[in-house]
Amino acid sequence: MHTVIKLKSFGRKERKTSSPSAAFSFDARFLANPHSHGDLRNLDGRDIKVRDFVMMRDNCAGEIFAENIASIAESVAKVGTKNGYTTQPIFEVFCYGGKHRSVAIVEQVAKLLKSRGISTGIKHMEL
Secondary structure, three states, X not given: OOOOEEEEEEEOOOOOOOOOOOOEEEEOOOOOOHHHOHHHHOOOXXXXXXXXXXXXXXXXXXXXXXXXXXXXXXXXXXXXXXXXXXXXXXXXXXXXXXXXXXXXXXXXXXXXXXXXXXXXXXXXXXX
């Protein structure tokens, strides 16, 4: 059996604390906020325009952040599978509203993990 990584995005505006069942929680509020750009406000992090904004701004800070999360998740999945770990660890990413940055990061992490042969499940709490 392979360890499946669960990825969750949410906003601190609606949910003040992280899930007690989360193995890892990452704060994406340091990334540039698409909400403050009128043409991106009504889109979400699954849209290519928002994704590119989040990933490429500030010397690719979002891309680097997603890669770091994916590397941790990959280690957990590989070691977990080797050791018979049956729990599906939850990696959550949050921002303020939970519709742009956290969603874009979770989608990118899932894409990276899929390319490495690691199964994921995604839940966007605010969408």
